[in-house]
Structure formats: structure tokens, C-alpha cells
Amino acid sequence: MEAGKGSRHLLTAAVPGSSMFFLAKKQSASSTMMGDNAVSQRQSSNFTGGLFSPREQAPTWSSPGCPTISSASHCEYQLSSDQEKAGLVDAHTHPVWAGERVHEFAMKLAGATYMDIHQAGGGINFTVERTRQASEEELYSSFQQRLGCMMRAGTTLVECKSGYGLSLETELKMLRVIERARRELDIGISATYCGAHSVPKGKTASEAADDIIKNHLPRLKELGRNGEIHVDNIDVFCEKGVFDLDSTRRILQSGKDIGLQINFHGDELHPMKAAELGVELGAQAISHLEEVSDEGIAAMASARCSAVLLPTTAYMLRLKQPRARKMLDEGVIVALGSDFNPNAYCFSMPMVMHLACVNMRMSMPEALAAATINAAYALGKSHTQGSLEVGKQGDLIIINSPRWEHLIYQFGGHHELIDYVIAKGKVIYKK
Ligand SMILES: N=CN[C@@H](CCC(=O)O)C(=O)O
Ligand SMILES: [Zn+2]
Known part of the structure; x- marks a missing residue:
């Protein structure tokens, strides 16, 4: 060149x-x-x-x-x-879904919190219903367009999660869509199974965890072996009112047992000691971390477990900012992601870096490292990319x-x- x-x-x-x-x-x-x-x-x-x-x-x-x-x-x-x-490397996205949630943006501007909307059946559950109804072709078409937007903003490797299916059938539909893009498109993709993104209606968190462990993961293992679907990471939304620590532990450990890298949502809206759990399980990365404890930060630094910070989410939801400076000072490998999803509609890693600098007080070189080599590390791909x-x-x-x-x-x-x-x-x- x-x-x-x-x-x-x-x-x-x-x-x-x-x-x-x-x-x-x-x-x-x-x-x-x-x-x-x-x-x-x-x-x-x-x-x-x-x-x-x-x-x-x-x-x-x-x-x-x-x-x-x-x-x-x-x-x-x-x-x-x-x-x-x-x-640029985008270490956290939810880019496969159907349905519009712009109305929720208006609700949030009027004062509703993320959890208010989630518990009233909106948020992830709203998108789950629309995604279940959508055809694979329809999902692929919107996903491809979104990847095009990311690419034009400089992203060459992106992590893509499932998680708007929750049922095995729709989770597999999403993973097939991601797999097709991985094979057909030029942008690099790291695929994440996120069947524990929300607790499906009619189940407790523990029952949902049982279903994932007994039914979803064995099927993923089989499809991986046959070469039909390639999945890199396993994710859980570990949060008060979603998946508790015990269910999170069981799901992540079972994912690790079938060879997936642990890369999950933790300590976002409430302090859960998710960082401590991630370190205990050997997680490659933990995302969000607005509410991480001091002990969690120290443990992540020692374990070289990367922190994937998501400036768009903290901005849109007016959350307290993750403590990027403390993480950096203590030696945590800090990465960045756009968290593109119907709640945080942003494709652009340059804008994510800008927000990280202004709101999280990262320097521009730190933000660039976080959006390239450290994000590749969070995906276990720093030997080839970043x-x-x-x-x-x-x-x-x-x-x-x-x-x-x-x-x-x-x-x-x-x-x-x-x-x-x-x-x-x-x-x-x-x-
Ligand atoms: N916090 C959980 N998951 C997403 C939000 C997904 C959604 O609201 O659809 C996130 O990382 O911000
Ligand atoms: Zn997310």
C-alpha cells in the first residue's frame, strides 16, 4: 500500500x-x-x-x-x-435485529430509565418479538447494511452478538445470519452467542439458564463441529432483574466448557461483582462496568481480563461513566465498543473514541489503542488484527x-x- x-x-x-x-x-x-x-x-x-x-x-x-x-x-x-x-475494531455490538425502538428514545428523554422500559416489556423483549417474526433474509439484509455503515466509519473487525431470539430456534437464526456475513463479507467478524440476553417470558433466570445449558449449548457445539456455524464468544447480561450471579456463572462456565471465550455484560446498572466473577471464570473480556468495584478492577488488571467500555450507552442512558482512568492507572486492558443496538444507535468508532476522551477522560492515544489493538485483544484476535x-x-x-x-x-x-x-x-x- x-x-x-x-x-x-x-x-x-x-x-x-x-x-x-x-x-x-x-x-x-x-x-x-x-x-x-x-x-x-x-x-x-x-x-x-x-x-x-x-x-x-x-x-x-x-x-x-x-x-x-x-x-x-x-x-x-x-x-x-x-x-x-x-x-478500527468494535468490540461490542448487537447488530442483528428487526423492529424500531425510536419511540423508546423519546420515552427516555421524558425520564424513563432503561429498566423501567425493560420491565414494562419494552427494550430487549420488544426487539425479541420483532426478531422472532422476521425472516432470515430480512435480518441478513438489514445486518449487511449496518455492517456497511460500520465499515464506512473505519471498522474492519466487529464483534456481533445474537441475543434477540432467546429461544434456540431464533438464536440459531441470528447466528446463521452472522455466519453468512462472516463468510460472504470483507469486514472481520467475531461471533458471540448471547442467548442469555434477557429472561424469556414464562421462565425464571434459573430455568432459562437450564435451557441454555441443556439445549442451546450442546446444539451449538454440534453445529460448530460440523462447520455449519462458527461461534467465538459466550455472553450473558448479568444484571439485577435479568441474570443473577449464579445463573451467569453456570451459563458462562458451560460455554467455556464447549470452547467459547467468555465475554459478557457486567456491572452495568447495579454493582453485581460481575468483574470478580469474570476473573474467577477466566473471562477474556467484560463489558460496561459502570458499577464495577475497586476489587473488580484490581482483579481484572491482574488477570489481564479486558474491560470493554461503551461510551454511547453511558451517554444515551445518562449513566455514571465507567471509571476508565482508574482502570488505566491500575493496568486494566481497556477496549472500546460502539454497543450498536436499538437502544444505542451508533455505528461509529470515531465518535465512540471522541466520547471516551471527553466523558471518560481518556487521551486520544489511549482511545485509539482501545479501539484497535486492545479491542482485538478483547476478542482474542490481537495476534492477527488490531x-x-x-x-x-x-x-x-x-x-x-x-x-x-x-x-x-x-x-x-x-x-x-x-x-x-x-x-x-x-x-x-x-x-
Ligand atoms: N445491556 C444489555 N444489552 C444491550 C442493550 C440491548 C438492548 O437494549 O436492546 C447493551 O449492551 O446496552
Ligand atoms: Zn451489549
């Missing part, structure tokens, strides 16, 4: 230890960062990456509170006139701007900035 001309810049990605600015650089192997795969990969490889324009200053990698890049301060960089960044390095696939974006930070700074301006999106070395979007 030829570097951009004029003010156009070839963007590659956040490399562990250096996030986005890479260059023909010599890396000292002392990075404390990211994912296990990523760390070992990085430590052993000579990656090439983004190039600073001569008038820009190299980032001070010792920036406090940025464990993912702090230890790269000993690296030597050769600055150049181009700057590279990897394709940065532009020798041995990884060529996922990158090219923006028309003198400085990469414009991608975050220009709130909602990414459509004007992004000229090309490239996945596995192939141009998948050109403005």
Missing part, C-alpha cells in the same frame, strides 16, 4: 506499546501492554507503522494512566511525513487529514475524513 500523498495519511494501528504511530521503528521489547498474543507478537516482531509528520512531536509514551503505551517510552522512532493507523505488523493481516484506513487526531477531534466528521478502508489488504471502501 502506497502511503498517502499531500495531506492524506495512511492509517495503521495502535501497536502494543505504541498504539498508532508507527513507523519504521525499532522496538525495545519491554512493552507491558496488551494481549498475551499481542505482547509476544509485538515483542518479537519489527512492525512498521504510522509515520509522524515532521512537525509533530512523538507522543510521550510515559503518559500517566496509559499502561498500554507507557512502557514504550524507550522505543526509538524514526519520524516521517506519513502516519499510519490500523482499521495493528499493522508483520505477520498480521493488512487492515487499515486512510484519512485525508494532516494529523490522525482529527479522526477523534472532528465529532461526526469521519465520513469526510475517511478516504479508504482496507481489510486483508483489499480496498473495501473508497470515498
Whole structure:
């Protein structure tokens, strides 16, 4: 790939230890960062990456509170006139569904909480009914359009959850839709089974957990073995009034037993000690964490369990912000996701990074690392994606701007900035 001309810049990605600015650089192997795969990969490889324009200053990698890049301060960089960044990675989405929930946005603006709407049969349950009625073709068609929007906003790898079926039949319908996209489209997909997204009508959480363990997971295992559906992760909405800690534990452990990575919703609306549970079970990632405890943060840091923070949700629901600064200061691997779903309707990782910077007080380099290499780590894919390095696939974006930070700074301006999106070395979007 030829570097951009004029003010156009070839963007590659956040490399562990250096996030986005890479260059023909010599890396000292002392990075404390990211994912296990990523760390070992990085430590052993000579990656090439983004190039600073001569008038820009190299980032001070010792920036406090940025464990993912702090230890790269000993690296030597050769600055150049181009700057590279990897394709963006969206670590949390619910993109397969039918039905409209714009009316709920109006209800929330008028004061209703997420749980008020959920308990009155709206929210997830509303979408479940519409999704059950929709045909597979209809679901695929809207899903494909949504993936196109994400791709045009720079996303080259996205986590996609099921979870608006709850019944085995509709969960499998959603997973088939995700599988079809995984095979047919250029954007990278990490598939998540989220059959425990809500407790189906007529069942208790414990009964729903039994159904999942006895019926859903064995079927998924069988379909995985036959090569019909590929699922990477298992998810549960662990929340007061949804799945309690015990049901969550049983479901996640059973998912892990059939080879799925644990990656679940925890400590969002109420403190549940979900982070502590996730660490106990060996979770790869936990999302939300607005209500995580201090002990949960410390445990996640030691276990290298990544925190997937979702700035759009905290913003739309006017929740308290997750404590990103404390997580970063304590060494948690912080990733970002759009949480695209009918409640939080946002496709754009550049906007997510902007919100993370303003509302969660992350720096722009921290946000970029969180939306590239750390998000890839959360999906167990930091050995192949999340940065532009020798041995990884060529996922990158090219923006028309003198400085990469414009991608975050220009709130909602990414459509004007992004000229090309490239996945596995192939141009998948050109403005
Ligand atoms: N919190 C649970 N799940 C989604 C919301 C899904 C929905 O409301 O449809 C989330 O991550 O925000
Ligand atoms: Zn979610």
C-alpha cells in the first residue's frame, strides 16, 4: 500500500506499546501492554507503522494512566511525513435485529430509565418479538447494511452478538445470519452467542439458564463441529432483574466448557461483582462496568481480563461513566465498543473514541489503542488484527487529514475524513 500523498495519511494501528504511530521503528521489547498474543507478537516482531509528520512531536509514551503505551517510552522512532493507523475494531455490538425502538428514545428523554422500559416489556423483549417474526433474509439484509455503515466509519473487525431470539430456534437464526456475513463479507467478524440476553417470558433466570445449558449449548457445539456455524464468544447480561450471579456463572462456565471465550455484560446498572466473577471464570473480556468495584478492577488488571467500555450507552442512558482512568492507572486492558443496538444507535468508532476522551477522560492515544489493538485483544484476535505488523493481516484506513487526531477531534466528521478502508489488504471502501 502506497502511503498517502499531500495531506492524506495512511492509517495503521495502535501497536502494543505504541498504539498508532508507527513507523519504521525499532522496538525495545519491554512493552507491558496488551494481549498475551499481542505482547509476544509485538515483542518479537519489527512492525512498521504510522509515520509522524515532521512537525509533530512523538507522543510521550510515559503518559500517566496509559499502561498500554507507557512502557514504550524507550522505543526509538524514526519520524516521517506519513502516519499510519490500523482499521478500527468494535468490540461490542448487537447488530442483528428487526423492529424500531425510536419511540423508546423519546420515552427516555421524558425520564424513563432503561429498566423501567425493560420491565414494562419494552427494550430487549420488544426487539425479541420483532426478531422472532422476521425472516432470515430480512435480518441478513438489514445486518449487511449496518455492517456497511460500520465499515464506512473505519471498522474492519466487529464483534456481533445474537441475543434477540432467546429461544434456540431464533438464536440459531441470528447466528446463521452472522455466519453468512462472516463468510460472504470483507469486514472481520467475531461471533458471540448471547442467548442469555434477557429472561424469556414464562421462565425464571434459573430455568432459562437450564435451557441454555441443556439445549442451546450442546446444539451449538454440534453445529460448530460440523462447520455449519462458527461461534467465538459466550455472553450473558448479568444484571439485577435479568441474570443473577449464579445463573451467569453456570451459563458462562458451560460455554467455556464447549470452547467459547467468555465475554459478557457486567456491572452495568447495579454493582453485581460481575468483574470478580469474570476473573474467577477466566473471562477474556467484560463489558460496561459502570458499577464495577475497586476489587473488580484490581482483579481484572491482574488477570489481564479486558474491560470493554461503551461510551454511547453511558451517554444515551445518562449513566455514571465507567471509571476508565482508574482502570488505566491500575493496568486494566481497556477496549472500546460502539454497543450498536436499538437502544444505542451508533455505528461509529470515531465518535465512540471522541466520547471516551471527553466523558471518560481518556487521551486520544489511549482511545485509539482501545479501539484497535486492545479491542482485538478483547476478542482474542490481537495476534492477527488490531495493528499493522508483520505477520498480521493488512487492515487499515486512510484519512485525508494532516494529523490522525482529527479522526477523534472532528465529532461526526469521519465520513469526510475517511478516504479508504482496507481489510486483508483489499480496498473495501473508497470515498
Ligand atoms: N445491556 C444489555 N444489552 C444491550 C442493550 C440491548 C438492548 O437494549 O436492546 C447493551 O449492551 O446496552
Ligand atoms: Zn451489549
